Amino acid sequence: MTRTRLYEQVAEQITAWIQQNGLEAGDRLPPERELASRLGVSRATLSQALVALEVVGAVVVRHGDGTVLTGKHSESRIVEAIRAHSDRLPEIIDIRDALETKIAALAAQRRTKDDLVAIDAALDAMEESIEHGDRGVDADEQFHAAVTAAAHSDLLAQTMREIASLIRESRIESLSQPGRPRNSLNGHRAITDAIRAQDPEAAAAAMHAHVEMVSDVALLRDQGRDQAQDR
Amino acid sequence: MTRTRLYEQVAEQITAWIQQNGLEAGDRLPPERELASRLGVSRATLSQALVALEVVGAVVVRHGDGTVLTGKHSESRIVEAIRAHSDRLPEIIDIRDALETKIAALAAQRRTKDDLVAIDAALDAMEESIEHGDRGVDADEQFHAAVTAAAHSDLLAQTMREIASLIRESRIESLSQPGRPRNSLNGHRAITDAIRAQDPEAAAAAMHAHVEMVSDVALLRDQGRDQAQDR
DNA sequence: CTGGCCTATTGGCTAGGCCACTGATCCATC
DNA sequence: GATGGATCAGTGGCCTAGCCAATAGGCCAG
Incomplete structure (x- = not known):
């Protein structure tokens, strides 16, 4: 040793x-x-x-x-690879959709009572945050982290951590839009309900819809220089 | 400087x-x-x-x-995080399902003619390899790489590269099973057809089925010490 | 044969020193 | 007054010399 x-x-x-x-x-x-x-x-x-x-x-x-x-601390090669590109938002949406949809499904299957408590706590935190007029960025992050934990997959969790900084940026942009936090909160509620009911398909669908909603912002923002990547 | x-x-x-x-x-x-x-x-x-x-x-x-x-040279933190655990196969299946299903759908939407050529080439290589009695591990890898490239997402591609070594190990185990290479080849054909037809849903479904097939092996192998993680 | 000790070997870390590079200042020159 | 070179203080780069600490393997007593 x-x-x-x-x-x-x-x-x-x-x-x-x-x-x-x-x-x-x-x-x-x-x-x-x-x-x-x-x-x-x-x-x-x-x-x-x-x-x-x-x-x-x-x-x-x-x-x-x-x-x-350098301030770069120690960013993963994944993040480094994507930072160079300016049109990274669509890619972030893609990978979030891929990972979080699966995570939601797994969370529905594997969640324990404690996991539910943590998810509910994040939900409450976001609600309270919005009541105070905040955007609820931290609470949003807390919610997704709780769901990820409930999936009980180290590999998926670690991968999410790797791209966390990228997601955080897109999250802030998304929640800055008027009315968006409330919308997001409703999405979280739907996801939570499905996880509580242990319904993987519904959880995946709810998460997918949630990520899609966020992607609308991104597309709106990238409208001008959208290329061949039709979505 | x-x-x-x-x-x-x-x-x-x-x-x-x-x-x-x-x-x-x-x-x-x-x-x-x-x-x-x-x-x-x-x-x-x-x-x-x-x-x-x-x-x-x-x-x-x-x-x-x-x-x-150590011989490890420089492995990603994702891989390091999971190497410690003995029951990593289920987690690899999970993340493959998450990423590759999405990749297949994107590939169906975005693939160019060149992408299709590369995918077909990998398909032919695997077929020939199997004819010669090989397991077709390299060709299998080549196929998945070609599909990943066709998705045209740097982030997803880089993430796949990060866990490539883990996938490779599970791949070898899977293809070592009798009759498995042929089965796998058929799965690849279905995926390719859907991508050629530019049908995202079908591509995602085909890829999901393909990964599921591989997971059967993993479960078989882990049967003895399978825990609460019901799948 | 077993268990404990001894010791050679190996890395861990310190102290002190000289050299090379950088940047700002100063001054001579034009 | 502007330009360009010399100077100097501060900083990291690298070295020598040495002692401390951990390891492993052999030796010896039981």
Whole structure:
């Protein structure tokens, strides 16, 4: 059994420190000498930690200049592959439809009582959020996360996490449309009902309709430069 | 522009050396002191290179023992997340069903003439392969890759690539069953017909049936320790 | 044969130092 | 006044030397 190496701890301390201080891309880390003494490690060890962070793509170390943050933290190759393209929204809809429809069906089959409690809680949170005039972005995310958890598939869950940042962006755009949060909430209710009734087909259909509704926004927005991809 | 760091060169030399000598998982690298002097760098620098290789997952450094190769090179986090579990086959079926069903539907909508040519070619390759008594694993893979390409979605394609190694394993098991390659080929034909006819629903249904057929094997194999996950 | 100890080997980490690169400043030149 | 080169302080890159800690295998006592 290999124990945690010091450089790993240091790397984590650094990332934590970055988060705490709200540092963003382009910001600089303290000089190695200072940072090393502040963390109570040698410069060599700190250097190892920086190598690790550099390999992961979190920072870039520039000789003679300093260590600057990339902000990319550690994005999956999936996300990287799609970020370059400007017309990514349709693709996000496609993959959400593929994954979440299946997830909804599995959730209907496998959900436990606890899963239902979590889903209901997310539903309540979104309702309350909307009552307060919010868009309910976080609650929306919470709901989908709860459904994903109820599907009890690590692989599907991990894949959803990989593209979470992409989905979040589209989610914000969608929920910014007037009347959309209420609409979305109704969609969530239908999905929840089907999951509660343990009806996979209905859950899949409800989720599909929900994702489709979101896609309308995307199409509206992409209308101008829509290409051969007829949907 | 930041020039190449020494540790990067060292890491590359090491990986090259591994390839040249045909080292495999479980093999040991020379001791740090020896390796460092042989590469003409200090132990500190070599240590940085090893950290980089460790972060990438190519090696694991064990205190007091040595540095051993993992052979995993660089697998996606999705794959890593699932490798730990022994009962991964059901989950692979789930995600294949989710992704490939959607991919088939999209392929039916978006396929070009060239896409069809590629799909037909894969079909022919599989047929010929089976005639020769092979299992047609490569041709099977080729077919699914061609369909994925025809869906014209970078995101879905990249996601499929991420879990490709997992699918490949299940594929080999499936096609090893007697009579299975022929069965699989028929499934491919049905999928191809639907895609050629540009019928999304039929393509999705055909792909779903195809994946289900594969899942039968998996269930058969997992029968003994099947848990609450009723399917 | 078993169990515990010893030791050679190997990686973990530190300390201290010199070198190379970067960027800003200052100054001579035009 | 504008331009271009020299300078210098700060920063990372890399090295040497050394001690500490974990591992594995052999040795010895029981």
